[in-house]
Structure formats: C-alpha cells, structure tokens
Amino acid sequence: MPFLAIIADELQTSIPYYICTHVRPDGDAVGSQIAFTRYLNSLKIKAFYVLTHDIPRNLQILIKDTPCICLEDIEDNVGALIALDCADLTRLPASFKNLTYFLNIDHHPNNPNFAKHNYVQESFSSTCEILITLLKEIRWNFDPITAQALYAGLITDTGNFSHSNVSANTFVCAAHLLQCTHLQPYTIIQSLFEQKTLAQIRLLSLFLSKIQLCCNEQIACIELTQDDYIKTNTQHSDTEGFIAHALTMQNVKIAAFIEYNENFVKGSLRSKSPHLAVNQVALQFGGFGHICAAGFQCPSQAFNRDQLIQSLAKLIEQP
Ligand SMILES: [Mn+2]
Structure with a gap:
C-alpha cells in the first residue's frame, strides 16, 4: 500500500x-x-x-x-x-x-x-x-x-x-x-x-573579498561580523547561496562560512565530495546536516575558529 x-x-x-x-x-x-x-x-x-x-x-x-x-x-x-x-x-x-x-x-x-x-x-x-x-x-x-x-x-x-x-x-x-x-x-x-538587491550584491562583494585559504588552499574560510551587515544595510538571510561561490575555486575542497552575531556564532559548512563529511564537524559544534552541506549555531564562548579549521583539515587528511 x-x-x-x-x-x-x-x-x-x-x-x-x-x-x-x-x-x-x-x-x-x-x-x-x-x-x-x-x-x-x-x-x-x-x-x-x-x-x-x-x-x-x-x-x-x-x-x-x-x-x-x-x-x-x-x-x-x-x-x-x-x-x-x-x-x-x-x-x-x-x-x-x-x-x-x-x-x-x-x-x-x-x-x-x-x-x-x-x-x-x-x-x-x-x-x-x-x-x-x-x-x-x-x-x-x-x-x-x-x-x-x-x-x-x-x-x-x-x-x-x-x-x-x-x-x-x-x-x-x-x-x-x-x-x-x-x-x-x-x-x-x-x-x-535573480532577485538580488544592490545591497545584497555589495554584501556578496564583501563576502568574496574576505575569502581566506588555508590547509594548502583546500579550505576556504569566510567570516562576517555584525558590522559587515550594518555597513551594507543587509541581514543574515541575504547571504543565502553565497558559500557556493567559495567552492567554485579549483583547489578548494571545503568551505566554511562563519557569521558572528551578538551572542552566538553561526557556521555553514560545504564540501565538494561525499568523502568529506562536514556534518561530522558540524556535530562537534552542536550542529547537524547532510554529508556535503551542514551547519551549526553555538554560543560565542563555545566557538573556536582554529579548532573548526583543524577538524575540517582532519577530514581532508583522512586516507
Ligand atoms: Mn532539504
């Protein structure tokens, strides 16, 4: 039935x-x-x-x-x-x-x-x-x-x-x-x-300018602060889809987008391959998600950027 x-x-x-x-x-x-x-x-x-x-x-x-x-x-x-x-x-x-x-x-x-x-x-x-x-x-x-x-x-x-x-x-x-x-x-x-506002495009430009590469250029990390949203007159929901841009780079295997709010940090993680299970890393920060697309939200005190990058690097180093 x-x-x-x-x-x-x-x-x-x-x-x-x-x-x-x-x-x-x-x-x-x-x-x-x-x-x-x-x-x-x-x-x-x-x-x-x-x-x-x-x-x-x-x-x-x-x-x-x-x-x-x-x-x-x-x-x-x-x-x-x-x-x-x-x-x-x-x-x-x-x-x-x-x-x-x-x-x-x-x-x-x-x-x-x-x-x-x-x-x-x-x-x-x-x-x-x-x-x-x-x-x-x-x-x-x-x-x-x-x-x-x-x-x-x-x-x-x-x-x-x-x-x-x-x-x-x-x-x-x-x-x-x-x-x-x-x-x-x-x-x-x-x-x-195809409905973006000029403010959103300005925010995208800022987002792209903030891409940092680490782990032999295999991890792209982007951090946006409250100030960035105020400066561009935008809000958090205006970043929908931005992280995909970071994954279009040739050597990048994982992208991490970190948004700093007043009391909490929101992270979005994406990977190019099902062999890189970023949801495992999201879990470490109280998050969840799919193998190639996951996220977390945690109190500011509980967040450590270096720890996040290290955990992501470990996924890439795994045989
Ligand atoms: Mn769904």
Whole structure:
C-alpha cells in the first residue's frame, strides 16, 4: 500500500493539520510545506501552511493562495503537526509544545523519527523529491502552484542539479512536474535566484573579498561580523547561496562560512565530495546536516575558529 494511502486513512476531517518546517526555511522547506498543505486540501482536509517571520523574500512568492496560519495564531491542544524537511525537534519553532506530531517526512541523516508516522529517506536529494515520488505513486494531479513550489525545492537543495545528492529519480521527478503542468524552469530560476538587491550584491562583494585559504588552499574560510551587515544595510538571510561561490575555486575542497552575531556564532559548512563529511564537524559544534552541506549555531564562548579549521583539515587528511 502506498505510504500516502496509509496516511490518508488516518487523517481526520474534524481537526486542523499544521504543516511546519525548520527555522530559517530554505526552498526545500517552503516548497514541501506548500505542496503538502495543498495535497491535504485536495483531500478536503483542513491543512495550513505555518507562516514564520523568517521566510526569505524570494520564497514568499511561491505560497500564492495556499491557506496559511501565523505561528502565533495556532491554538493550543487543537490539531496535529506535520513536520517537513526537519532533522529534529530542536530545529522546529519552540511554540508547538502542546500539539503532537502526526507525520515527519525528511531526508536528513539521523532524523530521530519523532512523529507518529515517519518517512525518512536519506538517499533523496530533497524533501520535495520525496514528496513528488510519493504523490506520483498515488497518481495525484499536480496543480501548477504545487509543481512550481516542488520544483523550487528540487533546485535549491541540489544547487540546480549540480550537487552529489542528484540521482536519476531527481530528474524523473523534475520531468514529471514539467509534463504535468507545463511549468517553465527558467521563470522559476529568475524568480528565485535573480532577485538580488544592490545591497545584497555589495554584501556578496564583501563576502568574496574576505575569502581566506588555508590547509594548502583546500579550505576556504569566510567570516562576517555584525558590522559587515550594518555597513551594507543587509541581514543574515541575504547571504543565502553565497558559500557556493567559495567552492567554485579549483583547489578548494571545503568551505566554511562563519557569521558572528551578538551572542552566538553561526557556521555553514560545504564540501565538494561525499568523502568529506562536514556534518561530522558540524556535530562537534552542536550542529547537524547532510554529508556535503551542514551547519551549526553555538554560543560565542563555545566557538573556536582554529579548532573548526583543524577538524575540517582532519577530514581532508583522512586516507
Ligand atoms: Mn532539504
């Protein structure tokens, strides 16, 4: 029996389902939230996309007429939660304490299966790829808004089909969306990636000027301070995708992007090869993630830049 058919049997028409994702949502998070909300609505189930304040501007336009609810407006004890693209409970907004998790669909390694029903598949590039595969299996009719959102998730988590997580199924899923709804990939690329402000480009310029190479030029490290954001009139979410630029250098195998906030440090780690598991290093600083793309956030006192670089260097030295 297809997984979504099992789930559909257990859905209740009398309660609302809140479709949520991790803090600082990316394209895969937003795309899967939109798709699952719309899928449940198509079954005449009350489902709402949970809106938070940290959705990047270029992703907000994907939501369109999808029913939404603000996180603050969710009533305690009424309804159930569905978490998408969420590695663990600490990555979810804290205010959900009184509702239970009915479903958890994700592709992060070490997801602790925190919901009643869990569908965690590490081999998929994105949660959107999982959803397309599951929806295809039940022959669901993709509408254009859902297809666009899912496509956006596919391309953000795969870096436009360029990362090591891309498989034949990833392309099958993309092709299926195109065949069903005549969506035009170039228009999605434009609306997602070609919407930068001049301030963001100035911040990118600053980011690039701060690239430091170490470990025989195999590690690129970039550090931005609060001051850098103030100087360029930008915010932290404006750096989305910047780290990929550091990985385009010929000898660089790992890139580390460190953002210094008032009380905490945020790190993003990327590697060019699945043999360099940067999520192991993220774990040392209380973070998590995929093999080639991971991150952490830790109190300023607990952070040591040299220790981070040393740990990354060790990955490269491993036989
Ligand atoms: Mn994802």
